[in-house]
Amino acid sequence: MLELPTELVQEIMGNLAYNRPTLMSSALVSPTFRDVCQQMLFVELTFPSILFCDQILLGARILPILKASPRIVSYIQSVSISDGPILQRNYRPVAASRLADDSDFAEVLNLLSLQGRVKNISFSDLRWSKLPSTTRNTICVLCRSRSIQTASIRTSPFQLTGLFGQSLKHLTISLSVSEFCSLLASSPLETATPPSQLQSLHISLCNFPGQSTLTNIVNFLLDPAATIGIHGLRDLYIKRGPMIGGGSDMYDPDAVKRLMSACGSSVETFAFEAHGNPIQQAALDLSLLTNLRKVSICWSDTGRIQGFVQIIEAVPLETPLEILHIHHATLQSYDPVEPIAESWANLDNACARLHEHGHLAKVVFDFPMPYVTALVAQDARDAIANALPRLRGLGILDLWVEAGDLRYDPMPPIKFLSH
Numbered sequence: 001m002l003e004l005p006t007e008l009v010q011e012i013m014g015n016l017a018y019n020r021p022t023l024m025s026s027a028l029v030s031p032t033f034r035d036v037c038q039q040m041l042f043v044e045l046t047f048p049s050i051l052f053c054d055q056i057l058l059g060a061r062i063l064p065i066l067k068a069s070p071r072i073v074s075y076i077q078s079v080s081i082s083d084g085p086i087l088q089r090n091y092r093p094v095a096a097s098r099l100a101d102d103s104d105f106a107e108v109l110n111l112l113s114l115q116g117r118v119k120n121i122s123f124s125d126l127r128w129s130k131l132p133s134t135t136r137n138t139i140c141v142l143c144r145s146r147s148i149q150t151a152s153i154r155t156s157p158f159q160l161t162g163l164f165g166q167s168l169k170h171l172t173i174s175l176s177v178s179e180f181c182s183l184l185a186s187s188p189l190e191t192a193t194p195p196s197q198l199q200s201l202h203i204s205l206c207n208f209p210g211q212s213t214l215t216n217i218v219n220f221l222l223d224p225a226a227t228i229g230i231h232g233l234r235d236l237y238i239k240r241g242p243m244i245g246g247g248s249d250m251y252d253p254d255a256v257k258r259l260m261s262a263c264g265s266s267v268e269t270f271a272f273e274a275h276g277n278p279i280q281q282a283a284l285d286l287s288l289l290t291n292l293r294k295v296s297i298c299w300s301d302t303g304r305i306q307g308f309v310q311i312i313e314a315v316p317l318e319t320p321l322e323i324l325h326i327h328h329a330t331l332q333s334y335d336p337v338e339p340i341a342e343s344w345a346n347l348d349n350a351c352a353r354l355h356e357h358g359h360l361a362k363v364v365f366d367f368p369m370p371y372v373t374a375l376v377a378q379d380a381r382d383a384i385a386n387a388l389p390r391l392r393g394l395g396i397l398d399l400w401v402e403a404g405d406l407r408y409d410p411m412p413p414i415k416f417l418s419h
Helices: 006-014 018-025 031-041 058-068 069-074 105-115 133-143 159-163 214-222 251-260 303-312 338-357 374-384 388-393
Strands: 042-049 078-082 093-095 121-124 152-155 169-173 200-207 236-245 269-273 294-298 325-328 362-368 397-402
Touching: 042 058, 042 105, 058 069, 058 105, 105 133, 121 294, 133 159, 133 269, 152 362, 159 169, 200 214, 214 251, 236 251, 269 388, 303 338, 338 388, 362 374, 374 397
Parallel strands: 042 078, 078 121, 121 152, 152 169, 169 200, 200 236, 236 269, 269 294, 294 325, 325 362, 362 397
Antiparallel strands: none
16 A cells, blocks of 8 residues: 555544544554554543443553553543442442542553653542542642643542642633532642642632532632642633522632732733622722733623623723623613613723723623524614713724524624633
């Protein structure tokens, strides 16, 4: 067979990136095809949650492959680890952790640590206290690899963030079920040194009973013993989920303020999303972010425009704020302006002031109206545009009103932090 240049093979196989069966078949064509296809097939290693007792353990499946073809280990750049309850075929749980029974899992992670090519790592539903000490130790070693740049802690103990070394740049903490959110005293963590130097931090919480609050997480992040550096943070994203059950409110204005203050001189992009009304002056004091360039705020409580006026009026003119994005999650179908016309006028003036005397170059309003007709959405768009005459006259207003799948502008809303 005529051997093609590797670059051409890469371009051809790139068109099949999401067709795994074809990639697997193509790997058998020649050594050149094999290497290119294996690089694509093994760029990410996933240990998904296994539900049933008679399913083959992932460590037992992957370890022989890695030992037979050592080069494959060097292709792996992302590792996703998920755990969960084990079920019998009658769907009744019989154990607390599947990974705890996977004796080959630790050896697989050890091979990845020795190679040192993993850049991204994700934990989901990780029951840390149930894992054997050998497995916990290999996870710690992998997390401290100098190659790790991005980490995601989802429905797992947030204290795992202290494991990562100085190469970590991007961190996501997403908690939703209290059962997974705390470490037992019997399984302490030895944090990494020197500390990581984060560039972006995403925190997403839902208010379940007994769940760790934002205060707990902020206390941990700001504790010097946790070895997590946030003083050079550039992107900060905080999402508050819905109030569910009888849990205490995890949205503590003081915790938000302390977090913003700790990294205020470095943050350039700040995004805040809340279910309900996020407007509390102590929590969203943008004057703490002295180098702020982009801000995105999302809320779903009707009639809270006045709160945004307070936020914008508090921004000093010397702040290099260039883009302001305001998103309302559930705009009502009745006239969105008339009941609060004065608040809209004040917001119009506050934004115009930052443009004329500061650095503000774009104001984006994003209002989805999924349960109305296109005509109603267009009327709402016109009403809001008429309520912001100064921004419209200055040419810095972008307004999006969505009805179902229809939009009235050629571009989607600005999304500062995609994750």
